[in-house]
Amino acid sequence: MTANDVAYNGKVEGDVIVTRADAVINWIRQHSVWPMPMGLACCAIELMASAASRYDISRFGMEVMRFSPRQSDCMIVAGTVTYKMAEVVRRIYDQMGDPKWVVAMGACASTGGMYRSYAVMQGVDNIVPVDVYVSGCPPRPEALLDAMMKLQDKIGNESSVRNLRKKKSVASG
């Protein structure tokens, strides 16, 4: 549905109700993003920094870092994903309940970064779908916070009601 769609449209009519429900559900999800800190390398320290006093990710209600994937909503992949680790990252992703989001924090997680070598996976998007990429090596905590706000915006625009009905096929994990 586009914004300039003014004429009556049955399809739109159907969507209107859904959109309202969407707005409510999205508001809820948007403001309660509990991260799963997938601290792999250097970026994990900046992830800690963003949770510490100066940057304080708790302002967004995101300081509830759950190490159990089942209780978290958003996986922050912070650091270099090696091939040896890739399997684990994927399994943890599989164990998270829907809806789930992934933030690739830093150059290594996004593309492999400066580590072009035999051991490093060239971007975590090879194994899990990524919602937000953060540049930097490592990104400053401000950049991470910005990414999380972008993620909130993204969640705000999802059609979550339809996703509720849809049963996604997931890997065993």
Add this chain to the structure above:
Amino acid sequence: MIDEDFTKSLLDKHSYLTQRESIDWFTVECPGSELVSFVKAMRDDEGFELLIDLTAIDHGEGAECRFSTVIHLYSLVHRGYVRIHSLCLDNDKPSMPSVSDVYPAANWHERETFDMFGIHFSDHPNLKRILMWDEYPHFPLRKEFPLAGIDTPLPAADVVEVTKASVEPAPMMGGPFVSSNSGPISDSEPRAKDESWTERKEKPL
């Protein structure tokens, strides 16, 4: 400090040693067969209690003895290092006696050396890969192994099935670039040392 008297007496005591030129620490070459007893003597008699480092060098495929291991010992008495080189005589199946009985610290170093170079340490209690996963077929620090890596399947079949991921050679077209200072000028243009996959060459399958 390690002085000349000490090095002289050491060379006298162990006749199989040969001294090597070195710009920093006293360096000896010890044949592999004598390595364990020599290292034991160094620990017990000479006070070299710390095995600082154990690693290997790949001298390239053309070299007569392709692999050699390097041990660095540190002494709290002398406050100095001794470096021990030993050549692996067999190029195809390089092997070296393990010193992990003498220095438990060598255990992991030897595993790493095995992982990276494929040097087999005989009598090692637990010689298996330490950094790469167990099924990895290559030895990455050998000179013929490209930095970008070689296509290899990943472990965990179920994850691979879903993600279709495998070890792929990393792209090298972005650098880092180095130029060589010898040869014709066309060769000295800066380029990646490992060219297994560049914009000119297709990505290997």
Add this chain to the structure above:
Amino acid sequence: MSTTTKEISVGDIGARGAEANTKLDGDKMALNVGPSHPTTHGVLRLIMELNGDLIEKCEPVLGYLHRGDEKIAENMTYNQFVPYTDRLDYLAPLSNNVAYALTVEKLANLEVPPRCQAIRVLVCEMARISSHLLGMGVFGMDAGAWTPFMYTFTEREKLYTLFEELTGARFTTSYTRIGGVARDIPEGWLGRVEKFVDQLPKAIAEVEKLLTRNRIFLDRTEGIGEISKEDALAYGLTGPNLRATGIDLDLRKDKPYSGYEQYDFDVPIGTKGDCYDRYLVRIEEVLQSIRIIKQVIKDFPTGAWYAEDAKKIFAPPKEKILSSMEELIQNFMIVTEGPQIPAGEVYFEAENPKGALGFYVVSKGGGVPYRMKIRAPSFCNLSILEKLAPGHFLSDITVILGSLDFVMGECDR
């Protein structure tokens, strides 16, 4: 309402490890900790055999952060590798930079001027403070106390600001070059460093108030993870972990580099080598670092901050490159071919916050190392875990790991 239900098969990542653990007796349990677990500070994985809550066997599995640093080093020039050294021990990038630069300079037989040495000592000690602060905070966190971590991180943020001013990056500094440092210290920076170290003891006292005499903390750490002198030496421990056992080995005193012999400081050593001793040694080291920093700042040498006569190694300053042909060519050669280092082999260790970080460089001449081995202190410090963990409770493993203060970045390289 969300009502979807899905079946997830066991898929235990420890399953393969547990299989390797042979058949266990009926009352024993194989437990897989990590690689993504709050106590492992990164991606260490432990396969443990438990008898009730008691650890009977503990096998560390590493390599989850193996990035191929040594192979990468063989494919690039000496200066290009500096950023990779940042990411070894990413809690103290500056001291890695310095250790690396000193190694290559030793191979090139190059002496840097006193001002450069003083800068290096200064940044090394600041990096030590930064690393130990995090070590203390995380140690407290492992014991269950979160607040000290936040306090120490606040101090680290102040350090980050200073680093950023000096190097342009708060975290991955890449500050040294072969034959010097990337740039001179900014104006007024020394004063700000001094101001920082003046207020630091107060902040540390606050953390100490929360932990050091705390009965619960003492119960958790005293007598836990005791390492004997013999074991420490046999497993090649270095740094605070070794000194906590009572062995006086500090390369800054034993084999002074970069002008450490001019400064007056004490090397704290422990008595029992347990977790508590390691914690105390770290706190004392921070205080000694403050002492060193004050001395460095007190008579800070003037003059050049890079080796001016090393024309083939250190790239000249920017303003000269833009105005003089000779310097332009020199810069071009250093950037494309790398600093020209003679053939030979060299091993150098520096006393880093985590222990002795060593680089073994084999050169065949030219701008690219033939072989570089990084001797990571965390790698050696962790190898004792197999011996240390059995006989402790499962909850102790968090404290032991916290007190060993390792970084997987340099452990796996």
Add this chain to the structure above:
Amino acid sequence: MFDVELLLMIGLKVLFALLMIGAVMTMAGYSVLAERKVSAWMQGRVGPNRTVLPLVGSLPFVGRFLKGLGIFQPLADGLKFLFKEEMIPGHVNKFYYNLAPIVALVPALTTMTVLPFGEFFTENGESIPLMLANLEVGILFVLAVSSLGVYGIVLAGWSSNSKYPFLGGIRSSAQMISYELAMGLSLLPVFLWVSEPGTGAMGLSLVDIVNSQSQNAWLLLVQPLSALIFLIALFAETNRLPFDMPESETDLVGGFHTEYGGFKFGIFFVAEYAHIVVGSAIFTIVFLGGWHFLPWMADPWPATWIGSLIGVGWFLAKTIFLIFFFIWVRWTLPRFRYDQVMNLGWTKLLPLALLNLIFYVLLVTWLDQPPA
């Protein structure tokens, strides 16, 4: 035919029950927020201050204030669980897995039924305690029911069929059993004291305990040791740091609830805080004089409905202070080790509680001597 009065009575009780559940759950939800805000405040941070309902946020002054307080954060967190996938891992025992969160929450809510939280004055000046059910053996009921909460944790740990939850469950059950004893023993002197002839109070009713403290010393001042032991045991019973063995985040990831996600985890989360709320309320009733004003002072408020409202407020204030105390301790102390918890429970608290009991038995016997 229907007994209208009975129906009305039942209806009223149900209404009250729902109200109280609502109140306790809200308090539990907001004590989560309090925990986050207080911890932030202790660590020099800010805490949740961005979440706000769209309309409220645009209110001129109030909106900003509420936003800064993070008032809407628990709302988003709580409702999120509803819209999260309910996953049941394949390796669990489904029946007990689903049962466990309920078993964990129900005792906390059941205990609440016998908690008096104020008094209501009828027109002729009679005071009726405000509570759902005035049991004569109120405190025994509390002790009996609250210890059922451990079954939820043990069930969760066992049914998850996974190692961390299993360890968490085992630790929790051992801990609960050890501390239950000390807790019970620490309360016995209270009954001795309250039932002492001359005070007019008899029995195990919570109301009597509260009323014995009106215009009298709080039991905290009379029996400081009992209060201390009870408080420590309360920390252990509610699984709060330094006794959070079942969870111990750093070594067991999440302990018994590691395998739980979505709504079921939400129930555990709320149950933990509901236990704290109820536990604080019990401590207030037994040792802090309930809704009565300061020790040795008559309630300054009138014996009307205003007075009873103020009384309830005063009771809540004391409870909230205790909740704050719980949070304060959590963010200050490190965690005990499992065996140290056991050690403390069996070798320190239990003998101490026994000694305390003997001392008060002797004291009360001596005081009870008929004047010669």
